[in-house]
Structures are given as C-alpha cells and as structure tokens.
Amino acid sequence: MKISNQALVYAADYHYSSFKLECEPKLNDKKQGVKMVNELMKYIKIDFLRAYPLFTKPLLVDLWWIDSEGNLQMIIKTTELYIYLCNKNRYPNELFNFKIKPNPPAHLPPQHVVILKWVRNSIADNDIREELNMTYKSIHSISTMNGTLNDRTRHVKIELLDKTEYELILNNKKxxxxxQMFDVAEFLPASKILICGRCNKPGHTKRICQNSTFDICRRCGGDRSNAEAHNDCQIKCHHCGSQHISTDYKCPLMEEFRRELINELKKHPEKLPQHIQLFIPTEYRNKEDKTKYIQNTSSYQQKEQNLNLNNQSI
Incomplete structure (x- = not known):
C-alpha cells in the first residue's frame, strides 16, 4: 500500500481546534471580522503580557473566518495565546458593538497534557479532580483516555493550563x-489518518479522488447525494462488510493503512515537525523494536549541537 507525502504530512501535523465567538448581531462582512480580531488582540494584550512576560512574538491569530451562521471562527497555533484564550473570563462582553459569547476548544494542546497510568476503575474521574485540585490549581480537565479501559484499570488524561505545574508533574514522574503513587507520563498524540470525504478510503482527499464519482455514505456505502436518506441507514462497512462505519479505525483497511503509515514515518522521521513526537500504539510495534514513539531525531540533534555551541561561546 503506497503512502503519499500528503498522508505523511497530515499524520504528523497537529490539528488545532477553532475558537468560536458567537456574535450578536451576526457578522456578514469580512471587514467586520478584521476589526473584531484586531480589537480582541488589543483588548487582551496588557493582561496577556502580564501572564507571559517573556513572550516576544507578535500577538496574532493564524487563521480566521466568518462561518455560515455569522459567527467568528479562529485558529490559534501559538501555544501561549491558545492557553490564555481557553479561559472564557478573559474575553470582553462586546467588540465594536457586537455582543460576543466565546466558545474555546474543549481540550488543550499535547504540550499541556499528562497521562496518569493504571488508575483503578473504582476511582472516579471526579474523585481524581477533587483531590488533585488541592495541589494543582490549573487543572483544565480530567478524562479517561480512549482505548485504555479494561476490567480493572485505565489511563487518565490530565490537562493543565499552567506550564510550570505541567513540568513539575512530569519531573516528579509520580x-x-x-x-497511592501512580506513574505519570507525557501525552504523545498518535498519527492521524487522512481519509477521503468521497470514497472514505485512506491516503488522499476528496479533491483528487478517483475512486468514485459521488459521495459514498460512511454508514451503508450507498450514494449520499440525498443526505437526509442516510440519517438512519443500516451500518455496514463498504470496505470489509462488517458492522461498523467505513472510517472506523478498527476496519482492516484502516488498520493496514495505519500500520504502513507508521512504518513509513519510522523510515522518514525528518518529515515530523521539530516539536512533535508521535505515539506508536502497542499493536503497531515490532516485537524486536520496543520504541514507543517517533520523533525527528535530526532536528533534535541539530538543536543539541546549537545548544553546545552556545554554551561554548559563553
């Protein structure tokens, strides 16, 4: 199975959730959007720099647009600004006579997430939050990690707004x-699969799809031209015939693609961004190779060399 460069880039890239500002009245002009984004940055600047005094980059939104409902959507890739705006209390009530209601992303970037390992199922997530809140003041959310639950234990994701608390937990390792003492590890995102919105097969996008002339329903495999007819259609994967939607990761086609994708990323780790490490799920590791993650070792080595040179010049 051939893995395209587009699929490799998609697998390694972190996909940021959007910040939504519900506006009243609704936006209908791009000029309004420009003014609102600029005014929001001006409004938060002083308090933001107070929270991040060492921040020297321009205070910018990476991407914004007005959605079909007339609300403002923003993509923010600067971690400090992302974390800052996850707090709803940091927004004004109005911008340019538009009342706004902020809806930030539910989850923080991987750089602010730790994993609490092998927690007994008898300890509820709320119990964990209640106890940890007495020590750590910046906990954003606590939730059971998908795919880790068994009869006795599971892993728990802990998201922290404060980078110092995050690093303190990781350094303590417990x-x-x-x-009781529980092991702690950093959260490493798994590689993501690029899936076509037309044929539901992995490795390419709808724009270049040559497998179908119409959109195929993920549930039943039929023609999805009439979307309403597929709201409650029978679920049967059109890849393998099993009782799951065609884009489910447990489909044999998806499993095979993911395995080949991980193998390709192992061969070409230089395609990973410098700050990203990708977790390798247990079922995709070689018996001879116990490596748990993939990272761009060349960029890491270059970073170490630069650090050594800087130390020598002091």
Whole structure:
C-alpha cells in the first residue's frame, strides 16, 4: 500500500481546534471580522503580557473566518495565546458593538497534557479532580483516555493550563492519589489518518479522488447525494462488510493503512515537525523494536549541537 507525502504530512501535523465567538448581531462582512480580531488582540494584550512576560512574538491569530451562521471562527497555533484564550473570563462582553459569547476548544494542546497510568476503575474521574485540585490549581480537565479501559484499570488524561505545574508533574514522574503513587507520563498524540470525504478510503482527499464519482455514505456505502436518506441507514462497512462505519479505525483497511503509515514515518522521521513526537500504539510495534514513539531525531540533534555551541561561546 503506497503512502503519499500528503498522508505523511497530515499524520504528523497537529490539528488545532477553532475558537468560536458567537456574535450578536451576526457578522456578514469580512471587514467586520478584521476589526473584531484586531480589537480582541488589543483588548487582551496588557493582561496577556502580564501572564507571559517573556513572550516576544507578535500577538496574532493564524487563521480566521466568518462561518455560515455569522459567527467568528479562529485558529490559534501559538501555544501561549491558545492557553490564555481557553479561559472564557478573559474575553470582553462586546467588540465594536457586537455582543460576543466565546466558545474555546474543549481540550488543550499535547504540550499541556499528562497521562496518569493504571488508575483503578473504582476511582472516579471526579474523585481524581477533587483531590488533585488541592495541589494543582490549573487543572483544565480530567478524562479517561480512549482505548485504555479494561476490567480493572485505565489511563487518565490530565490537562493543565499552567506550564510550570505541567513540568513539575512530569519531573516528579509520580502522583500521590488516594494514598497511592501512580506513574505519570507525557501525552504523545498518535498519527492521524487522512481519509477521503468521497470514497472514505485512506491516503488522499476528496479533491483528487478517483475512486468514485459521488459521495459514498460512511454508514451503508450507498450514494449520499440525498443526505437526509442516510440519517438512519443500516451500518455496514463498504470496505470489509462488517458492522461498523467505513472510517472506523478498527476496519482492516484502516488498520493496514495505519500500520504502513507508521512504518513509513519510522523510515522518514525528518518529515515530523521539530516539536512533535508521535505515539506508536502497542499493536503497531515490532516485537524486536520496543520504541514507543517517533520523533525527528535530526532536528533534535541539530538543536543539541546549537545548544553546545552556545554554551561554548559563553
């Protein structure tokens, strides 16, 4: 199975969730959007620099648009600004006579997430939050990690707004909870699969799809031209015939593609951004190779060389 460069780039890239500002009245002009984004940056600048005094980059939004409902959507890739605006209390009530209601992303970037490992199922997420809140003041959310639940234990994701608390937990490598010590590890995102919106096969986009002339329903495999007819159609994968939607990662086609994708990323780690490490799920590791993640070792080595040169020049 051939893995395209587009699929490799997509797998390694972190996909940022958008910040939504519900506006009243609704926006209908791009000039309004420009004014609102600029005014929001002016409004938060002083308090933001107070929270991040070492921040020297321009205070900018990476991408914004007005959605079909007349609300403002923003993509922010600067981690500090992303974290800052996840707090709803940091927004004004109005911008240019438009009342706004902020809806920030539910989750923080991987650089602010730790994993609490092998937690007993008898300890509820709310119990964990209640106890950890007494020690760590910047907890954003606590949730069971998908795919880790078994009969006795599971892993728990802890998202922290404060980078100092995040690093403190990782450096300690353990967390005391309910009178016990639990292992802690950094959260490494798994590689993502690029899936076509037309044929539902992995590795390419709808724009260049040559497998179908119409949009195929993920549920039943039929022609989705009439979308309403597929709101409650029978679920049967059109790739393998099993009882799941065609884009489910447990489909044999998706599993095979993901395995080949991970193997290709192992061969070409230089395609990964410098700050990204990708987690390799257990079922995709070689028996001879126990490596748990993929990272751009060349960029890491270059960073180490630069650090050594800087130290020598001091």
């Amino acid at each position: 967390i005391s909870l309910m009178g």
